[in-house]
Amino acid sequence: MSLQTQLRAAGREPPLPCEFTLPQGQVRVLRWLRVLPGKRLVAEVDCAGQPGVLKLFIATGAERHCQREVDGLLALQAHGVTTPALLGHGALHDGGHYVLSAYLAGSHTLQQQWDLLASRAPGDSGAMALLGQALALIAAMHRVGLVQTDLHLGNFLLHEQQLYVIDGDAVEALSPGQPLSAAQVEDNLAIFLGQLDPEWDALGELLLVDYLQHNPLALNPDRLARQVAQVRQRRLDDYLGKTLRDCTTFAVRRSWSRFCAAVRSELDNLSALLARPDDALAAQPLLKDGGSSTVGRTRVQGRELVIKRYNIKGFGHWLKRFWRPTRAWHSWLAAHRLQFLGIATPAPLAMIEQRFGPLRRRAWLITEYCGGVDLLHYLGEDGQHLPEPAVADALLAVFDQLVQARISHGDFKATNLLWHAERVWLIDLDAMQAHRSERSWQVAWQRDRQRFVRNWPAESPLAVWLEERLPRC
Template sequence: MRPLETATTLRQAGRNPVVPFRIALDDGRVATVKRLLRVLPGKRLVGEAEVGGQTVLAKFFIARRGSARHFEQERDGLAALAAQAIATPRLLGAGTLDSGHYLLTEFLDEAEDLASCWQAALAAHPCDIDAALGVLSPALETLGRMHARGLAQSDLHLGNFLRQRGVLYAIDGDAVRARRPGRPLGAGDALRNLAILLAQLPRDVDARLPALLVDYHAGNPDLSFDPASLRREIARVRSWRLRDYLAKTLRDCTLFHVEQRRDRFVSVVREEAERLAPVVADPDLALAAGSLLKDGGSSTVARIDVGGRKLVIKRYNIKDTAHALSRFWRPSRAWHSWIEAHRLAFLGIATPRPLALIERRFGPLRGRAWLVTDSCDGPHLLQHLDAGSEPPPAEGRALRELFAALHRERISHGDLKATNLLWDQGGVKLIDLDAMRQHASIAAHARAWQKDRARLLRNWPEGCVLRGWFDENVPPATPGPQRRSST
């Protein structure tokens, strides 16, 4: 039998503690952790465990510094929820480890987190978001009741609500703040907290805010919001969340595995890191073994097979010494495409999923770079659409939604050829994002959008039906109503 783990050994195990493991509690019992649900390396572990024959959810706070603070916040937050009659898992035990703390709560067997329920509802009703909104009603009502009783949730997202047998539970006591226990939050605090949740929903939901507020007011009927103020706060939170997410794509974290050495920089979607390890180790070897799609001076592109899965690898070439000198000090085109692809994905705009970025480095200088994405086998629009007729209904709807989203977000593509628009799985996907940009300035976006629009129309002859359709359905280069921060 393996020796008992301690907070120290779990901290040393980093991101990959071996399960199952056993750990002694300060009351003489031993917790047997069967599987881990979340790992913050060196800081916190959450898992399904057995203690005294009972299945529990165990949280271990193992950071060298700050474990006591987070443990106390978690314990006090759960207590605050229970005191205000907000459904939350029962606290079953809490105490100290050798150099950390633990907390045990009831394990909600077969519970679903509301984020998964929401995604399933969207997938079941891809063209009818109203049909999915019912999933959100319990969370909005619960949040309303929290606010009515003086509680706020600083890390508010759908994953912090669990649904089991028709009951919705609020979890993550660490983020619960009892600002006015038993008394309603002020309108400003409640509005800002509600906006955190609403900002994470698709922008299509914005038009349904009145209906969502009906659910919220079911839990907090005495509070009303200024709709304009709420929309401004939602926009501010969305902008902040986007900046925060894009920063994460370039640092080692739960979502991304990042290596930075003097001779190279690598960022890989963490769940893909093991599968892509051979490609990351030698991207040129993977490129040479693939099926060549493009071999130009500026880039070389190939489709590759990784464990039976089709991917695309693109190498951004250095043409000559002058080109190398011009690129040394700037982020590579692969870096820029990596950021922009994640920007589009975050905003719900379709593009092949970005999986890995690899840059050759010479200290602070940058050289050749590679980008790995999911493969998209659909035809581009020159192949798929007939210049003599309007797009079929599905294609027309997808194209209108795509250009409306790009225009609303003040995004310009920079090279809007029809070959960079692919029809795949019932939607339009954007590729070749080297020159893409999200603009802070209304005027700058209008100029760039006009160029994009003109380039798109030039894909088809003047006077043809399809060109006329695009001219009518792609938004004109008119300023939008809001100013957004550049990210």
């Protein structure tokens, strides 16, 4: 069996040990760094005694993707943009193509550095410095007519205080040797800035200081803002689509009688719970046992989780629901939408639908447990006390985020907002909706706003304070 066939058949678990021969010498795979099943694999290797990073292209069109990778790396090198040295490339003996680059021992991607930051809040000095490094290198690329079309922190590698660009497949020479136009710069910067939480948008001018120091030109801030919004929406739509299909981040299994989506990294820990979710509900005291839903807590691998089962109350109820996505499906997407936008909600881990072919029946949603206190109890039911400054800021920030994203909650009881870890968390997302129509948004938002204020007696200090400060949009 050829290496290409072996790797295609291996799916997400390519073999280790794995050895084969390239023109550069005998190759031994030390570890797989990234696997796109049946398409592309990236590995740390030992090649004739020298460390390297090997990209294997094994899908249809492998030669084209390999050449794009090589062309991108050579363009970077030709224009003085730092990138790991290209050591070799070509066709594999029995199918597929490869690119071999230098391995930079002890290096870290900027994404790894970002994940280690104590705070990634907008304006944090550490976060600003890290983003500034990336923007300075992006400016250097733009100054010589190059763009990286997959701009994210994972494609910048820091090694001995030197920043490198990787992933040549996404590098394009729009105007080799000549600076990009302002519009081209705005389009490319939008790809990078659109991956930050929307709260960073207000710091756009400050963020661009590092960029403009290395590539001074007049940018149109309004056009850049529009491009960022478009990029963010495309990324959100793509991410939500991934939550419902089998991919690197999510594991999806479907059959005639069942649909199950789970965060792939949680799959092993949740396997028993996913197989028999009702066993966990039967074994624990319930948080809620209503007609339309049953909610319980369980512990898996030392972690507290919440299971919510969406019930079918009878044949009439089933007739209203069988033809559309379940409330678990809706809540799964809503929770991932909030997480993507940086709005606090318990992490959604898995969703199950019981089915009969295309017809939906009961469903389950599994999330992390949030041990916060709901705002009705935290702020007091009589509304006589105003929130402390930290709570007030966090509460108003959440409402601002929802307004910016055009999201209505649909059931803004104060018990559906929790105060936890210095943030306000949203739960019970069954009725949440993201609006594309401004008219429907205005109606839904006013309903949400009024419902939240009504949690406390009219004319109470808290109700008056909320009425004055909550955004009216």
